[in-house]
Amino acid sequence: MTTLLANPRDTLFQPVAGVMARQDWDRLYADDIEAILRLKREKNAVILAHNYQTPEIFHCVSDIRGDSLALAREACDLDADIIVMAGVHFMAETAKLLNPAKKVLIPDAHAGCSLAEGITADNVRALRAAWPGVPVVTYVNSTAAVKAETDICCTSGNAKKVVESLGVPRVIMIPDEFLARNIEAETGIEMITWPAHCEVHERFTPAEIRQYRRIHPGVVVIAHPECAPDVVAEADFSGSTAQMIDWVAQRKPEKVLLVTECSMSDNLSLLYPDTRFVRPCNLCPHMKRITLAGIRRSLETLQTEVTIPVEFQAPARRAVERMLAV
Structure with missing residues (x-):
């Protein structure tokens, strides 16, 4: 008797079966997924995906x-x-800083960030001149040129720990003004800020959060610290995307609102099907420039390669490595 082999695509589709129809997956994504998996093997490549990527x-x-x-x-x-x-x-620049001998590719060179574009190295030097001796903590959402002017980097997940590790009463924290104010409230350490914001998170308002609570009684609200302080004050918990995931995994809320980029909810709904995710769908236009077709093309052509001017490499790497050591 002949044994029928399962369709290999069944296995590839299974991780996203909860958020899309099989016919759409076959039509839109399957060919690219199979090609990408083959190209990764052939070229000894790995793909790093941020939590805001599509499922x-x-x-x-x-x-x-x-x-x-x-x-x-x-x-x-x-x-x-x-x-x-x-x-x-x-993010690609940071990967290159920490892996200078490896080829680092980004599928779309125009996938930027309003925070990274909101401050320049000249701005940092001006802040240092205005506040001599005050250490500069720079959010990782910044260019290598800005990181090179920095004492230490941070992320939304470790910003509090990084700031407190300096043991000083005042820091210059750039470029995200809202993150700095939220960390100031947590630590009591004075923040010299810069007026840059995430174009996704700055759109959320306290009134919007209250409206979601009225529409969805009992919903747990988790806000990203790139949101304005008055939005964070309306939330039940605030944390980085990794901290949001950990909170949901540990608490297993019946109903949750993630006040952040909406692909997070899609991805977590597959991991935690017993939790209902209320979706306030604010999309990051830069993250959405990354597509399966773009990843495939990047592996096929080895474009676009990320390079960092030599004068920025050592000081920017030092700021990131100091962060990782905290």
Whole structure:
């Protein structure tokens, strides 16, 4: 009797079965997913995917998933010749800083960040001149040129720990004004800030959070610290994307509102099907520039390669490594 083999695509589709129809997956994504998996093997490549990536990228082709801190940590120990960053440009730069001998690719060179674009190295030097002797803590959502002017980097997940590790009463914390104010409230350490914001998180308002609570009684609200302080004050918990995931995993709420980029809810709904995710769908236009077709093309052509001017490499790497050491 002949044994019928299961369709290999059944296994590839299974991780996203809860958020999309099989016919749509077959039509839109399957060919690219199969090609990407083959190209990764052929070229000894790995794909790093941020938590804001869409499910077909996050669950079907990525090797390492997480927030910017997790991706920075994992980038240090990768046994691969090629790193593809399914994220935005500053993340690819950070991966390159920590892996200078590896080829780092970003599928779309225009996948930027309003925070990274909101401050320049000249701005940092001006802040130092205005506040001599005050240490500069720079959010990882920044360019290598800005990181090179920095004492230490931080992420939303470790910002409090980084700031407190300095043992000083005042810091310059850039570029995210809201993150700085939220950390100031947590630590009591005075923050010299810069007026840059995340274009996704700055759109959330306290009134919007209250409206969601009225519409969805009993909903648990978890806000990203890139939100304004008055939004964070309306939440039940505030944390980085990794901390949000941990909170949901541990508390297992019946109904939750993630006040952040909406692909987070799609990805977590697959991991925690017993939790209902209320979706306030604010999309990051930069993250959404990364597509399966773009990842495939990047592996086929080895474009676009991320490079960092030599004068920024050592000081920017030092700021990131100091963060990882905290």
